[in-house]
Amino acid sequence: MELSPTTQKFVLHWGEMGTRWGVNRTVAQIHALLFCSNQPLNAEDIADTLNVARSNVSNSLKELQGWGLVRVTHAVADRRDHFVAHQDIWxxxxxxxxxxxxxxxxxxxxxxxxxxxxxxxxxxxxxATHAKMAAMLEFMEMLMRAYDDFKHLPPATLKRLLKMGGTVAQFLGSDSKDAKP
Structure with a gap:
């Protein structure tokens, strides 16, 4: 499978970003390749396209499946597993x-x-150390509550919320004691 220059650039960059996020480069590149692909790919096609070892592809696909980012599908008259990535960005x-x-x-x-x-x-x-730990705990608990509140919102609502940006902060007003210079 031959990648367009733009797709190749995207796949390579996604691999680079993966390493910065603590994800193996090959895992990230395979995810990017499957995301960009318009048809399911088998492990051999992935290995050939990315020029990586078949065993590396197999392990990477298992990791992507473990994350729930990739699923197995099958093609007519082909006994091999084929793989597809979620296509919805949200x-x-x-x-x-x-x-x-x-x-x-x-x-x-x-x-x-x-x-x-x-x-x-x-x-x-x-x-002082006890107070720092207590503040960190309070922050993390607040963050997790917010995450739980937001994770169930439909994508359209999240999109509108994100587009609002600083408008929400302006609406709520500024608390001068919490403001940072």
Missing amino acids: DIFRVVMDERKKRELDPTLALLRECADGAKDDPALDT
Whole structure:
């Protein structure tokens, strides 16, 4: 499969961005390739197109399936598995956010709660550090509540909300004690 220069640029960049987000480059490139593809691809086509080892493609596809970003489909008269990526950008965003929350934020929140409980019985913990941990816990809990509120909104509502940008902040007004210079 020959990629157009623009598609190739997108796939390569998505791989680069994946590494910055803590995702394996090949995993991100395969996701980008499947997202851009107008038909399901089998692992051999993916390996040939990206010039990566078939075993790397297989492991990467399992990871993408684990994240829920890619699913298996089948083609008539072809026994091989073919793969397709979610095509709805809002769906991709939700899947990634849910997985990142589950893998990164939920364990952090659990640890912060554990530290808050342990702080009560830790005479060596100074007051300033305890206050910082409590503020972090309060922030994370507020962030998770907001996430839970927003994750169920339909894409059209989220889009309108995002387009409003600073208008919401202007409507709510500024609390001068919270404002940063």
